[in-house]
Amino acid sequence: MGFTLEKQMCLLALFVLLFPLLCASQDTFTRSRATYYGSPDCYGTPRGACGYGEYGRTVNDGHVAGVARLYRNGSGCGACYQVRCTNKQYCSDDGVNIVATDYGEGDRTDFILNTRAYAKLALPNLALELFSYGVVDVEYRRISCRYSGYNNLMYKVHEHSRYPHYLAIVILYIGGQNDITAVELWQEDCKEWKPMRRAFGTVWDMENPPKGSINLRLQVSGTAGVTWVQNNNAIPDYWNAGVVYDSTIQLT
Incomplete structure (x- = not known):
C-alpha cells in the first residue's frame, strides 16, 4: 500500500527535524578534565607506555598526551582527539588536536598533555594563566588522524x-x-x-x-x-x- 501525500509530507518533516540531530550526534563532545606534565624541551617522553620511542615525542608537531581509560590496554595508542577547555576567559574555541602516545593518570583526568599541547588550549598570551590552574575542565571528541607527508601506515x-x-x-x-x-x-x-x-x-x-x-x-x-x-x-x-x-x- 502506498503512502498518501499527507503521510509523505509528515515523514519529510520528521526527517528534516531529525537530520540535524543525527549529524550533531556524530560530533558530540565528552566532558572530562586535563592536566599537563613537564619536559625540558616541552615535547613528550621517549619512554611512553605505547612503545613509540622518539616518534612519541615529536609526532603531530609534538602535540601529544598520555591517556587513562582511553588507553584501552594499548589499542588506544595513536588515537587522535580534539581537546578544548571550557573556561571561556582563558581558553580558545578550537583547543588542540593531540595524539595519544602514553598512559597517564591524573586527578580524575582523561588527558595529561605535554606542555606544548597544554599551551595550545589557551587564548593568545594567556597560556601562563592557564598553567596556573594545573587541572582544567575540558571537552573532547575523537577525530581522524592525518599526518602531513605520511599517507601510509x-x-x-x-x-x-x-x-x-x-x-x-x-x-x-x-x-x-x-x-x-x-x-x-x-x-x-x-x-x-x-x-x-x-x-x-x-x-x-x-x-x-x-x-x-x-x-x-x-x-x-x-x-x-x-x-x-x-x-x-x-x-x-x-x-x-x-x-x-x-x-x-x-x-x-
Missing part, C-alpha cells in the same frame, strides 16, 4: 628485535579513526595465520618468526566496523632492528 622494527630469533614491530601513522586490535603473521610451513602477541602498547612480537619476507594481516576496528587488512611483503627478509618499513597501505 608504517612498521618500525623495535630496537629489542634480534634477527632472526625475535621480531617486535611498532605500528606508526594509523590514519582515520582506526584501532589495530590484532596482528597475525603468515606461517608458510603451516599454511596458517598465527597471532602476534601484544607485548605492550602498540608493540607486537613473536619468537622465531618465519624466514623470508613477512606477510601480515591487521584486525582494524574503526568507523566502518571491524575488518581484516592483509599486507603481503610487509617486512622484507633480512630485516634490521630500528628500521621503519612502508606498508604501502592506507587506513582512512
Whole structure:
C-alpha cells in the first residue's frame, strides 16, 4: 500500500527535524578534565607506555598526551582527539588536536598533555594563566588522524628485535579513526595465520618468526566496523632492528 501525500509530507518533516540531530550526534563532545606534565624541551617522553620511542615525542608537531581509560590496554595508542577547555576567559574555541602516545593518570583526568599541547588550549598570551590552574575542565571528541607527508601506515622494527630469533614491530601513522586490535603473521610451513602477541602498547612480537619476507594481516576496528587488512611483503627478509618499513597501505 502506498503512502498518501499527507503521510509523505509528515515523514519529510520528521526527517528534516531529525537530520540535524543525527549529524550533531556524530560530533558530540565528552566532558572530562586535563592536566599537563613537564619536559625540558616541552615535547613528550621517549619512554611512553605505547612503545613509540622518539616518534612519541615529536609526532603531530609534538602535540601529544598520555591517556587513562582511553588507553584501552594499548589499542588506544595513536588515537587522535580534539581537546578544548571550557573556561571561556582563558581558553580558545578550537583547543588542540593531540595524539595519544602514553598512559597517564591524573586527578580524575582523561588527558595529561605535554606542555606544548597544554599551551595550545589557551587564548593568545594567556597560556601562563592557564598553567596556573594545573587541572582544567575540558571537552573532547575523537577525530581522524592525518599526518602531513605520511599517507601510509608504517612498521618500525623495535630496537629489542634480534634477527632472526625475535621480531617486535611498532605500528606508526594509523590514519582515520582506526584501532589495530590484532596482528597475525603468515606461517608458510603451516599454511596458517598465527597471532602476534601484544607485548605492550602498540608493540607486537613473536619468537622465531618465519624466514623470508613477512606477510601480515591487521584486525582494524574503526568507523566502518571491524575488518581484516592483509599486507603481503610487509617486512622484507633480512630485516634490521630500528628500521621503519612502508606498508604501502592506507587506513582512512
